[in-house]
Amino acid sequence: MTCRIQLSHLSLMLLVLLALEVPFGFVYARSELARFSNAAELGAVTLAEVCEEKLERGLASDLPELARTYARRTGSGVTVTDRDGIVLTGSDTDNVATAGRNLSSEEDISTALHDRPAIGIHDDPASGGDVLFATVPGNSNGTVPCVVRTLYPVAPLTEKIHATWAALAVVGLGVLAVVALIGFALASSITRPLRALERATTQLADGRLTDPPAPDRGPPELRRLAVSFTHTATRLQHLLHAQQSFASEASHQLKTPLTSLRLRLENFEPHLAPCAQHSLNQAIDEVGRLSRMVQGLLALARLENSAITPEMIDLDAVVADRAAIWTAFASEQRVDITVAAARAGRVWAVRGTLEQIIDNLLSNALRVSPPGTTITLAAATAQAGSDSTPLTVELHVMDQGPGMTETERHRAFDRFWRAADAHHDGTGLGLSMVQRLTHASGGEVTLNATPGGGLDAVVRLRPAREARPRNNATALQKYSPLRGHS
Known part of the structure; x- marks a missing residue:
């Protein structure tokens, strides 16, 4: 400017x-x-x-x-x-x-x-x-x-006439030089508050305003704008802090009564008639589902209220670690978990999100996988689009369950959405959390049908050799969510 x-x-x-x-x-x-x-x-x-x-x-x-x-x-x-x-x-x-x-x-x-x-x-x-x-x-x-x-x-x-023209040119250049100096001083005095506002906006986007713009610099209009911006930023920070405080306090306050309610229901079991046993089990399951739903909502609230920066993470190591942990749970349902031999290397991701993404996808896959089937984890580099576009890293979690229709795959990322014929105890928050965790890491997630009728959850991330995304806001701008998803 x-x-x-x-x-x-x-x-x-x-x-x-x-x-x-x-x-x-x-x-x-x-x-x-x-x-x-x-x-x-x-x-x-x-x-x-x-x-x-x-x-x-x-x-x-x-x-x-x-x-x-x-x-x-x-x-x-x-x-x-x-x-x-x-x-x-x-x-x-x-x-x-x-x-x-x-x-x-x-x-x-x-x-x-x-x-x-x-x-x-x-x-x-x-x-x-x-x-x-x-x-x-x-x-x-x-x-x-x-x-x-x-x-x-x-x-x-x-x-003589040429000398006069030369003198006029010199005078004109001198006047332009003086005007340039004066204009630079005036422009700097005008844009200095704007640059301060820009820095403050960047800090606020990164999560915390540490250097608010001075309210006594620049023209009166910019001074009033600086005061309004500082007031707005302070108010937003207060609201964010209040939400974060609510998330942390609610996590503790809700967990205790739900656990107590579950224990009281379980204590009824020896004193109930056999005909009421089924209703008691359903009540206990609903309490467990409510507890998981509360935990998921609080996790989403913490994620949306945080300014997070991606780091270089070894995707192959995370995939191998989560596969080893979930193998025991899958064995109880007589489901196998296999990891493809291809290597993907390091990717940009927020620390801790890859584990949550894989855990949620494996949890969903286990709920719908019949006994005797296999869940496959595969991570490898792939072309993002045309030959001129950069490479991306794709993580596939493929099951052999009943799969989803195209309409269901588009709605699967909505909060609390569950398929009409779902018989499992899911909360409808897992895929929504996967999508937001992926966006926070600068990537995107899609659901595709597999040739055998199952579901292929594809998480696309940026390889670590590319430029580092500044924060989750930058990542969300670069990778837009799927159409129709919340």
């Missing part, structure tokens, strides 16, 4: 300078040429009057000296002709002024012989440049006894 403000100031000043200096330069050049022409004409008229007086008095012999003296004094070339255009004399600087030469055919001499002055500029082959000529008649009682032509080189006048 500083450059834009300064550029606007310089552009405006440049237009002003051009509007002032260019017309002034042209007016000055024309006035100097007019002054030079008038001076040349006045000098030629004066010399013509003197020459005409000399001829009337019969002192034609004085004309050569008079012409040379005038030429030396004015730096011009002088030619004097008689009434017929025959050269009487000329100065040494006028190579054309050869005594006895007839110049009546030349336009300016012919004009002067008709008692009209001629003034103009033409090219002089002898000097190799332009000259200003002033040809005037020596008028005496309506007759023209002589004609005087004076020639002045235009080069000195041209150099």
Whole structure:
């Protein structure tokens, strides 16, 4: 913004300078040429009057000296002709002024012989440049006894005009330099509070505002904006802190009564009739499901209220560790867990999220896997799209269960959603948590159908050799969630 403000100031000043200096330069050049022409004409008229007086008095012999003296004094070339255009004399600087030469055919001499002055500029082959000529008649009682032509080189006048243009350019550049310094100072004073607001916004996006913008710098509008922003940021931080406090306190306050309720229900078991045993078991299962749902909601709340930064994690090691832990649980249901031999290497992920992602996906897969089936974990690099797109790391968790329809796969990431024909005790929060954990790590998750009718949960993450995502906000901007998902 500083450059834009300064550029606007310089552009405006440049237009002003051009509007002032260019017309002034042209007016000055024309006035100097007019002054030079008038001076040349006045000098030629004066010399013509003197020459005409000399001829009337019969002192034609004085004309050569008079012409040379005038030429030396004015730096011009002088030619004097008689009434017929025959050269009487000329100065040494006028190579054309050869005594006895007839110049009546030349336009300016012919004009002067008709008692009209001629003034103009033409090219002089002898000097190799332009000259200003002033040809005037020596008028005496309506007759023209002589004609005087004076020639002045235009080069000195041209150099003077060019020097004036150069001076105007230097002055313009100086003014632009001063305006640039002043504009830079003004732009810096205006944008400095904006830069402070930008830094404060970045800090707030990262989770905590440690350097609020100063409310006493910049224009009044920016000062009021800084005060409003600081108030808003403080309020948001207070709300986030309150939510985090609620999540941590609710986790403790809800866990204790739910555990107590479960124990009381289990204590009823010896005293109930066999016909009520089924209802008691269902109540205990519902309490367990409620407990897991509360834990899932609190985990999502903590995740959404935290500013987290991805780190380099060895995906292969995490997959092997979680597979080894879940193998015992899978054996109880006569389900096998296998890990593909391909290696994926390190990926960018928030510390601890990969374990939660794999645990939730394996838990869902075990709920729907019939006995005698296999759950496969495979992690490998894959092309993100076209040949020009970078590689991604894909983690597949594939089961051989009943699978999902396309509509169900799109809704599976909604909170509390469960399939209509689901007979397991899931809470409907597992896949929602997987999606948010994946987004926080800068990746995305999709559900695909497998050829055998099961489900393939694909988690795509960025390989660790790519640029590091700054935080979960940056990751969420880069990887948008699936259409239709919450």
